Amino acid sequence: MVALLCSLLLLSSAVARAQDADARLRELYQSEYAWRQQELAQVRDDDGWRSGGRLPRVDAASQQRRLAYWEQSLATLDQIPLEELSEEERINAAVFRRIVTTLANDTHYRTWEAPLNSDTFFWEGLYPRMGGFDSEQAYRDYIGRLQDLPRYFAEQQANMRAGLARGYSVPGVTLEGREQSLEPYLATAEDNPFWSPMTAMPAAIPAPRREALQAEARRAIDEAVVPAYRELLAFMREEYLPRTRTSLSARDLPDGAAFYQSQIEGFTTLELSAEEIHALGREEVARIHAEMVATKEASGFDGDMPAFLEFLRNDPQFYAKTPHELLAFSAYVAKRVDGALGDTLGFLPRRRFTILPVPDAIAPFYTGGRGGLESCLMNTWNLPSRPLYTLTALTLHECAPGHALQAAIAREAPGEIPEFRANNYFSGYGEGWGLYTEWLGVEMGVYDTPYEHFGRLSYEMWRAARLVIDTGLHHYGWSREQAQAFLREHTALSEHELTTEIDRYISWPGQALAYKLGEMLIRRKRAEAEEALGPDFDKRYFHDLILGLRSVPLTVLEEQLDHWVAAGGPDPYAEFDTGY
Structure with missing residues (x-):
């Protein structure tokens, strides 16, 4: 009886420790994510996070502040005993560590001083490609972002100048002609790509307010967007592109090998x-x-x-x-x-x-x-x-x-x-x-x-x-x-x-x-699963497990696939009513 009681006490203690470790981890990743969204100038509504009425700050001081936050987050994560976490929270801990480590590394190496590459640019993707927004407030926030473009572009240009000064830039040969993608944004009002959401305003917004919002958008495009793009185009052609590095290798960058x-x-x-x-x-x-x-x-x-x-x-x-x-x-x-x-x-x-x-x-x-x-x-x-x-x-x-x-x-x-x-x-x-x-x-x-x-x-x-x-x-x-x-x-x-x-x-x-x-990892794990499970292998369940994890580090994916094989390759959604 005493032995049984001791076992129960030990089990109870282990459960309490796991609950405590899980709670500490959840507090950490929930706080970091909410903080990160605010840093990215997102606001929360009933559907989750969306773009707010300004663009994110990208200046050097903000970047260094973020680095300090992420380094502290990793230090806090190190204090949580991973062996006491539940299985699901172990996955969350591994995903969180990889995310924050990558964010910290990129900030440490100041990748923000070259916020573009040969096919992706910081001046793209600032308006919806398809349709508009669901609410009047979302349109007001969009106009606020348009008005904030000059500040945002100025900070990006300051970062790029700092990168040039220390030999950190995109190799110039890979950017030839890329500045031409700025030219469509020099058009005024309705001819500017930023106007496109204004043509898809929901009927729920009364006509007088729709017209007022469109008038505000015209002014923002003409007075903020077009001048910002014109200045950025001049910067790219006259200052940045002529001074980009001629070497190609990452090892030629500051602290390049690391x-x-x-x-x-x-x-x-x-x-x-x-x-x-x-x-x-x-x-x-x-x-x-x-x-x-x-x-x-x-x-x-x-x-x-x-x-x-x-x-x-x-x-x-x-x-x-x-x-x-x-x-x-x-x-x-x-x-x-x-x-x-x-x-x-x-x-x-x-x-x-x-x-x-x-x-x-x-x-x-x-x-x-x-x-x-x-x-x-x-x-x-x-x-x-x-x-x-x-x-x-x-x-x-x-x-x-x-x-x-x-x-x-x-x-x-x-x-x-x-x-x-x-x-x-x-x-x-x-x-x-x-x-x-x-x-x-x-x-x-x-x-x-x-x-x-x-x-x-x-x-x-x-x-x-x-x-x-x-x-x-x-x-x-x-x-x-x-x-x-x-x-x-x-x-x-x-x-x-x-x-x-x-x-x-x-x-x-x-x-x-x-x-x-x-x-290579997915195909290797499938071959191993087919060999281990034989006729019990069901590719539907194999694929469901992979996609049901959502996006995880490959180390986590491999570990979870190994667990699935060890369990006999079951339907990962057996406990849910999915309708199939």
Whole structure:
């Protein structure tokens, strides 16, 4: 009896400690997330956080204040005994640590002094691409952000000048012509892109107030937005671009080796060295090349690989003649995928996405496509550089079962996760899933011809080549031409895509590594699960587990998949009424 009582007391004590540790952790990540949203100038309403009436402060003093906060958050996290946390809170702790470590590292290395790269700029994305806002207050806040643009741009320019002064900038060769994306914002009133939300005001706002808001928006565009963009364009052309660095490698930046390693870990969520990643990339390139040779032979082409690549790059049969044809091809692929999703996933979301062209202002230097919750953007600029034989893989990756579907499931999947996780994205997880879905398309039967199969392999080779090229550029000191030659030799990408992609890797160290490393982990864990579970393996449950976790570090994903296999590969939503 005494022994039993002691056991109960010990159990009670352990439960109390776990509850205390869980509570301390929740307080930490909830406080940090709310603080971070306020720092990003977000406000909370009934639907969660949204943009408020100003833009975030990005000046050096604000950045240093944030660094101090994140360093203190990590110190507080270190004081929480992880072994006493519940299983779910252990996952939350690992996710929180990775998020805050990456934020602190980026701030420590002052990445805010170069707030742009070859295809992403701080002056883009400041207004909704589709539709408007739901309320009058949201419109008033939007006008407030327009009025705040001069201050925001001035702080960004001050940061960029500080970066130039210490030798920290984006390599100039990767920014050629990018300042042209500022020109549409020099138009006044209704001709300015910032006017677009004002044409989609809800009828619930009375006509007199709609007219008053539109008048305020016109003044804000003409008196704040246009002058801010005009000044920024002059700064880019006359001051920044002429003084950007001519070297390419991240190792040439201040404290470059440590900075590059921090970017590797931030984007991949793995603790791998540049040397290890380079070697993995070489192995994958060799493996995929053998598959490409076999697929070329299956196509019946009579010639060697360079001749086949030349044929694919230049034969008119492989290229759309109009933007509509390209978009229609992508839409047809997406609809065929719909027919196979029921055998691929257990839980399917209600939300749907659309397929749109990349906006003209950014299309010349934008990627071939990009997907998200509401839409997939397909690039219809320079159609001779957009082969249809790769569009099947691209649609799988960006639309479904890739990013658009992934984002919808993250919103709708059963099971509660903390707010800070629901609004977070790890490249290794997200892009790893996207690349995995390209391979999954083979299983789903959506590749019709040997050319489309080769296009998929070319895309997989492209991601494997990134492991070699990114580390080659930023660790081994490759030249731009050397990187282009490697990609040209091993893939069927067009010359335009070759150029824009290499410039992206140069200007965004580490980001390109996430895709292949994430996909390799998912495919490896699936092979292990299939072998361990045999006939009990259900790919629907495997995929549901991955997507139900939402975005997590790859180390957490691997750990959770191992637990799932050890439990016999169960339906992760068995306890929920999901309707399937």
